[in-house]
Amino acid sequence: MFCSQCEQTAGGQGCYQWGSCGKSPEVDALQDLLTHCLRGLGEVAIRARHLGISTRNADVFTCETLFSTLTNVNFNPESFVNYIHQAIALREDLKTQIQLIAPPVDYSDLASFEPPTTLDGLVQQGRDIEFDFISKAAKNVDIFSLKLTIIYGIKGIAAYVYHAQELGQEDDRVYAFFHETLANLGRQDLSLDDWVSIALQVGEINLRAMELLDAGNTETYGHPIPTPVPLNAKKGKAILVSGHDLKELEELLKQTVDTGISIYTHGEMLPGFTDDGEPRQVMTGFARNAVLSVASDVIDAVKKGTIRHFFLVGGCDGAKPVRNYYSEFVEKVPNDCVVLTLACGKFRFFDKDLGDIGGIPRLMDVGQCNDAYSAIQIALALANAFKVDVNQLPLSMILSWYEQKAVAILLTLLYLGIKDIRLGPTLPAFISPNVFKLLSQKYNLQAITTPDEDLAACLG
The missing domain is CATH 3.40.50.2030 (Rossmann fold)
Known part of the structure; x- marks a missing residue:
């Protein structure tokens, strides 16, 4: 395996045997294979978009599955097996729609490969694809560095876009950028300056993604105002909520009304709790x-x-x-x-x-x-x-x-x-x-x- 996407990566260089986060080599391979599938889906989605074919399902799927590969989000092998096969099904469905209205086209190997049906086969294919991508990209260490930066950046964007989706905020330009960037990651004809430019485009699109999420949060829940938040715990049953998903928190609060269950959260990670004592x-x-x-x-x-x-x-x-x-x-x-x-x-x-x-x-x-x-x-x-x-x-x-x-x-x-x-x-x-x-x-x-x-x- 090879993973360097988070700050805790082993030795400050990369995880090669097991992820410092707890990610197994098998899950790492499946995540890499999923990313490969999304790159192929992106190639087909671009052509479909140019022909006026709706790519809505591919858009939402790409966002959700990129989010799933973030550090500490999903280590379940079965999830990634399902995602991989769904990606291929979406890709082939778009191809079928394209064939109905456009002349035949030759797709790249990226958009044509078929994954194995067994877990072991998928894991091995993921390892082979990871090695092939690194071998080609690492011929220029600096361009490889920027490609990784771009991949990790769009994963981060996907998290914000996913939460914005839940609150009814979307922008087709963001989805198009996902597809185009993923499809172009294998290009060998771009210069260092070109890849720097693409990395900055990731920043531009992320600004739009954060704007969408801000709009979703503020239009749904109002603008935050300075508010004192208690840190003390109460005796009794409780649910501790971590993360960023305000919609899920809202649903949980509704479900626990009049149950006597306390909800502790601050919308990011869990704060420290104290015993009953002086109010804090x-x-x-x-x-x-x-x-x-x-x-x-x-x-x-x-x-x-x-x-x-x-x-x-x-x-x-x-x-x-x-x-x-x-x-x-x-x-x-x-x-x-x-x-x-x-x-x-x-x-x-x-x-x-x-x-x-x-x-x-x-x-x-x-x-x-x-x-x-x-x-x-x-x-x-x-x-x-x-x-x-x-x-x-x-x-x-x-x-x-x-x-x-x-x-x-x-x-x-x-x-x-x-x-x-x-x-x-x-x-x-x-x-x-x-x-x-x-x-x-x-x-x-x-x-x-x-x-x-x-x-x-x-x-x-």
């Missing part, structure tokens, strides 16, 4: 509408010098001790600075009382990882108010990453031209030294060092 709570809900509603106060505070700098400290969490960097960083932020945070990485420090600056909280929880969209809108609005480029704002981004949604968000920030991002706790194994150097030169993307060094650099 945190403030959340500082999404873009809430923050921008007091934009004039924020702008005045910056102009007067009472707010010197903003830090966006957010992203994924994980088990490595080095991730303590982020809580230590927040603790050391000077009293005249404000911290915005989002995603599960915030739970290392979201309950700290940093006080306020003239009534403006010094620690503001923007929301889930997909609420990076809100953070981006806040930054763009402030830049517009100050009539400067985003990179000229007194704002520094200190990001942590773990899996593929974070890859998509990073590509979105680069697509927007945002510079000076500090990324940790380690750099992605799939980004080659030359590609990282290229990104560093263009965007000043850099690895975190120590809280003291990075604070000093950000504050000048």
Whole structure:
């Protein structure tokens, strides 16, 4: 097996025998075979689209199955066996529809291969396809690096699109991008610059995906407002809910009305629970509408010098001790600075009382990882108010990453031209030294060092 898609990958290089996440070599092979099937489905879907044939089933299926290959989402071999055969069935159905209205066409091997019927056969075919893809792509390590970045990025997009679908928000352009990008991954005629451009397109499409999910969430549940959230547990039966799916949480809440069952969640990952004791709570809900509603106060505070700098400290969490960097960083932020945070990485420090600056909280929880969209809108609005480029704002981004949604968000920030991002706790194994150097030169993307060094650099 070979997998390098998450931050916990073995030795910071890749998992070759068993996934650090718990993914077996067999599941890894099946996921790679599924991705191969989706690439072939994409080739046929592109032709069907050009002929005006509906690809709705292939669109939704591609999104769902890409999502299933994210870190820690699905390790069930039977699921992937079913997905593989469904992909082939969808591919052949589209071919049949195409044949009815268009001249015969020769499809590539990618869109013509047939999977075995047995589990062992599928696993072996997945291994062979993985080896073949790596052998061809790795002739140029830097292009291979960008292809992996693109694959992992569109997996991250798929997660957001899946949740947006559930709330009635879709965009055909996003589905078309999935098909086109997957179908083109095997191309050998594109330059390094071409692949960089495609990676930035992943960022562009992810911005649209986050916009769709934001619209779905806010139109269904309203805009978040600053709200105190209790951290104490109650005696009695309970269900603990982790993840990002607000629709599923809503359905669960409906089903447990008047049952005496308590639901504990915060929409991202589980917070720490305490025994019954002194009430504890945190403030959340500082999404873009809430923050921008007091934009004039924020702008005045910056102009007067009472707010010197903003830090966006957010992203994924994980088990490595080095991730303590982020809580230590927040603790050391000077009293005249404000911290915005989002995603599960915030739970290392979201309950700290940093006080306020003239009534403006010094620690503001923007929301889930997909609420990076809100953070981006806040930054763009402030830049517009100050009539400067985003990179000229007194704002520094200190990001942590773990899996593929974070890859998509990073590509979105680069697509927007945002510079000076500090990324940790380690750099992605799939980004080659030359590609990282290229990104560093263009965007000043850099690895975190120590809280003291990075604070000093950000504050000048």
